[in-house]
Amino acid sequence: MNLPVRSDRPWWRDAVTYQIYIRSYADSNGDGKGDVEGIRSRLPYLKELGVDAIWITPWYPSPQNDHGYDVSNYMDIEPDYGTLADATRLINEAHALGIKFIVDIVPNHSSSDHEWFKAALAAKPGSPERDRYMFRDGKGENGELPPNNWEAVFGGPAWERVIEADGTPGQWYLHLFAVEQPDFNWENSEVRSHFEDVLKFWLDLGVDGFRIDVAHGMIKEAGLPDMEVAPDLLSEIKAPYWDQDGVHEIYRAWRKIFDSYPGHRMGVAEAWVPATSLPKYLREDELANSFNFLFLDSKWDADILKTNIKRSLKELEGTGAPSSWVFENHDVTRKVNRFDQGLRGGGVANPKDRWGDLEKFDITRGTRRARAGALLMLALPGGAYIYQGEELGLPEVTDIPHDRLTDPRWKMSGYTDPGRDGCRVPIPWTADEKGAHGFSASALVTKLSAWLPQPQNWGDFAADMQEKDANSTLALYRTALKIRRGEAGLGDGEIEWIEAGPTAIAFKRPGNFACYVNFGADLPLPAGAKVLVASGSLNGNSLPVDTAVWLRLK
Numbered sequence: 368m369n370l371p372v373r374s375d376r377p378w379w380r381d382a383v384t385y386q387i388y389i390r391s392y393a394d395s396n397g398d399g400k401g402d403v404e405g406i407r408s409r410l411p412y413l414k415e416l417g418v419d420a421i422w423i424t425p426w427y428p429s430p431q432n433d434h435g436y437d438v439s440n441y442m443d444i445e446p447d448y449g450t451l452a453d454a455t456r457l458i459n460e461a462h463a464l465g466i467k468f469i470v471d472i473v474p475n476h477s478s479s480d481h482e483w484f485k486a487a488l489a490a491k492p493g494s495p496e497r498d499r500y501m502f503r504d505g506k507g508e509n510g511e512l513p514p515n516n517w518e519a520v521f522g523g524p525a526w527e528r529v530i531e532a533d534g535t536p537g538q539w540y541l542h543l544f545a546v547e548q549p550d551f552n553w554e555n556s557e558v559r560s561h562f563e564d565v566l567k568f569w570l571d572l573g574v575d576g577f578r579i580d581v582a583h584g585m586i587k588e589a590g591l592p593d594m595e596v597a598p599d600l601l602s603e604i605k606a607p608y609w610d611q612d613g614v615h616e617i618y619r620a621w622r623k624i625f626d627s628y629p630g631h632r633m634g635v636a637e638a639w640v641p642a643t644s645l646p647k648y649l650r651e652d653e654l655a656n657s658f659n660f661l662f663l664d665s666k667w668d669a670d671i672l673k674t675n676i677k678r679s680l681k682e683l684e685g686t687g688a689p690s691s692w693v694f695e696n697h698d699v700t701r702k703v704n705r706f707d708q709g710l711r712g713g714g715v716a717n718p719k720d721r722w723g724d725l726e727k728f729d730i731t732r733g734t735r736r737a738r739a740g741a742l743l744m745l746a747l748p749g750g751a752y753i754y755q756g757e758e759l760g761l762p763e764v765t766d767i768p769h770d771r772l773t774d775p776r777w778k779m780s781g782y783t784d785p786g787r788d789g790c791r792v793p794i795p796w797t798a799d800e801k802g803a804h805g806f807s808a809s810a811l812v813t814k815l816s817a818w819l820p821q822p823q824n825w826g827d828f829a830a831d832m833q834e835k836d837a838n839s840t841l842a843l844y845r846t847a848l849k850i851r852r853g854e855a856g857l858g859d860g861e862i863e864w865i866e867a868g869p870t871a872i873a874f875k876r877p878g879n880f881a882c883y884v885n886f887g888a889d890l891p892l893p894a895g896a897k898v899l900v901a902s903g904s905l906n907g908n909s910l911p912v913d914t915a916v917w918l919r920l921k
């Protein structure tokens with residue numbers, strides 16, 4: 368493909384996007400929860416970090432059963448987080464700093480508090496109100512059995528029976544996630560046109576794109592047949608509710624809306640589908656980007672990573688779309704823990720998969736690997752996503768008291784999987800523990816009273832300390848992002864693999880740039896090369912284990 372130079376191509380081909388989990392980022396009003404004004408106060412930090420775009424997790428009115436992924440009104444801001452005026456100001460100020468703005472859209476399901484769902488409950492079976500969701504009669508003599516055998520992602524059956532207006536048990540509704548997250552019926556034209564209005568609403572406010580939640584989920588197989596086996600994430604076995612062909616029609620309609628606005632507005636798919644399916648979401652009349660979950664799902668292993676990188680680049684070849692590399696988000700275990708414990712990113716079924724063997728967790732080794740991983744990711748062709756706190760090298764918090772866990776997964780797994788709260792703990796901005804280490808503007812908020820408690824050692828990762836330390840993980844991210852901005856050959860474009868043995872990953876990018884990542888014994892680096900940045904100290908001219916380096920080759 369003939370790629371125009373970076374300044375002439377759409378921003379999303381190269382962007383490094385920073386994910387903000389709003390509830391945990393910065394609390395401006397002292398209620399112990401992050402908010403819009405809190406984010407605004409951190410814009411200078413984000414500018415200094417050097418990211419090109421930010422993505423904000425759902426900030427819409429919501430009862431917070433799944434922390435905003437249960438939306439009760441798609442065209443407003445959660446009162447706990449601020450107002451539409453605050454949001455507009457944030458979007459504009461980000462733009463003034465040259466930072467693009469992505470919001471999260473949740474089209475697969477709403478909150479059970481949504482007006483439409485309340486109307487559906489109040490209405491009769493077969494009514495237009497019920498048709499906006501997936502209501503069905505149950506099986507069995509009196510409809511006492513769920514309509515089929517589908518399971519909710521968080522655990523348990525994916526169907527909930529309702530009580531009808533006359534007080535008797537009645538129909539069932541589908542919820543692929545929590546009970547409080549009823550699935551929309553995307554065969555219903557009102558649902559389709561509502562979401563088109565939602566897109567336009569935010570596009571009119573100036574957003575540059577949408578992160579599309581459960582982008583592979585909206586269309587269900589006709590007749591809602593039983594599933595044969597419970598699908599594993601990213602597996603080729605297709606569930607009757609994931610990755611159905613019908614979703615692409617939705618994206619073709621959305622793409623027309625994006626393209627009707629000036630600038631390069633875009634959609635990025637959260638699609639947990641096999642690598643062979645992903646290209647379909649990226650056809651030229653569909654979405655611009657899709658998270659590379661095959662990459663995220665890779666263990667810290669040279670062969671697995673290299674194979675998955677090559678495979679995903681190959682699968683994308685025909686689409687013209689760049690890859691969007693990602694190691695962390697608000698759903699997966701922090702990479703410090705994962706890389707140390709040899710864990711995959713997705714497909715979490717039990718606490719061992721999520722956290723590994725805590726007795727054997729070595730944070731020093733995990734941090735080395737996480738830092739090396741950062742240089743690997745940021746040198747690969749395409750865009751990249753960084754999750755808040757990743758740049759501080761935050762580990763997963765594994766000792767949140769059970770009575771403080773809030774992830775619906777905890778309850779729905781029958782209290783066997785603690786869920787995702789461990790990567791959602793409020794950010795430590797200051798070493799001083801006042802205001803939950805600077806997370807809150809109010810000193811009345813403490814480490815323990817923030818919406819999720821911070822662990823004892825949280826101050827060790829504080830941004831203000833790392834800012835002063837040239838060897839900190841924050842300094843590494845800042846340096847790498849600065850180099851990346853100045854290197855015309857980074858971001859989207861060509862990659863040329865270098866053979867460096869079975870325990871290393873090495874490749875060249877245009878401009879005599881090379882990246883080496885070492886997973887084994889000391890690796891001699893090419894003679895005469897200049898080190899641009901390294902994730903740890905070198906051994907003379909050799910790269911130690913679990914270390915990565917960016918080089919200018921001779």
Ligand code: GLC
Pocket residue numbers: 433436437473544580581637697698
């Ligand atoms: C996505 C979100 C996750 C949420 C789920 C249901 O996977 O990333 O946080 O729980 O969708 O909306």
Ligand code: CA
Pocket residue numbers: 393394395396397398399400401402447
């Ligand atoms: Ca707040």
